[in-house]
Amino acid sequence: MSGGDKLDFEIRPNPQPVTAAERAALMVDPGFGRVFTDHMVTARYADGKGWYEARVEARAPIPMDPASAVLHYAQEIFEGLKAYRNADGTVTMFRPEANAARFTTSATRLAMPHLPEGAFVDSLRRLISVDREWIPNDEEGSLYLRPFMFASEVFLGVRPAMEYLYVVIASPVGSYFKHGVKPVNVWVSPNYTRAAPGGTGAAKFGGNYAASLLPQQEAAANGCDQVVFLDAVEQRWIDELGGMNIFFVYDDGTLVTPPLGTILPGITREAIMRLANDDGRAVIERPVAFDEWHADADRGRIREAFACGTAAVITPIGEVRFEGGSFKMGDGTSGDVTMGIRKRLVDIQRGRSADPYGWVHKVL
């Protein structure tokens, strides 16, 4: 299906990068996903030919024929991870091999070719290296990396495309929480689900997000920041949020999180389970019914709940709203267990504490 595990990315420097002064201005308050670096990675794939024309080149629009398959049948997958500039000046990524492996799993589900996992990680290293000046220097900022792949073949017809484009873009981002970590309100969607058994819920597939936008609007209309989805079969079990996994903290310190299956296998989720377990905390993967969450919160058995994912790392949940009521997590403020786990993970990600797991991948 593709050549060896190595793709040679030809470096073609952008002849017109932004000036240092312009870049500095853009990076003062970059927000999330609004500012982009000077370069991007592109690589093409064709059936029978494998991967070719792998490059790091000037970031630019991608010309597309109106019959490009992705525009009609949404064959597209993506990843998201961050590069950090540590206090000692080194640049690292957090578990890029795990993103590479998940990209392969997502590609399989969407009937797409596999990018060799070594080439995936190499493409990130090269883009970071060329755009190193764009990595924020401050303690909170990072360079968000967005690898993605889509069906570029020009045809109308329902079958896997025979041509694909792999792209990586990079975006300097500030802290997800501009004014310190703040709990979010979540809306439990009564009308919509995100993933059914046998569906695409476990793939990082653009269409999953498209389907979550209407329920997200419904959440906003109910004064909530995020939507929580229940399972598609019984509409009873907690799945996850639109783009984050979920954990519950019980009064005895136990962490409980819904099992894999229809949810996205988060790398943050997995890291939290490992860390908490090694710190002597019981961690249980089991289904949690919404009614159980409500009842156990009311009687003080569930003390805290949080969402997790690469962008915000860990987000405390303050209040849960649903059709017909609401309840708070503890007193509605960020819980101590949640914030402790958050600090533990962020310190490893940013090189402030030792990494016995081999999670931190040195780039520069």
Ligand SMILES: *Cc1c(COP(=O)(O)O)cnc(C)c1O
């Ligand atoms: C990406 C994503 C997550 C979080 O995954 P991380 O690897 O921790 O960033 C959770 N849920 C969904 C639906 C996602 O797309």
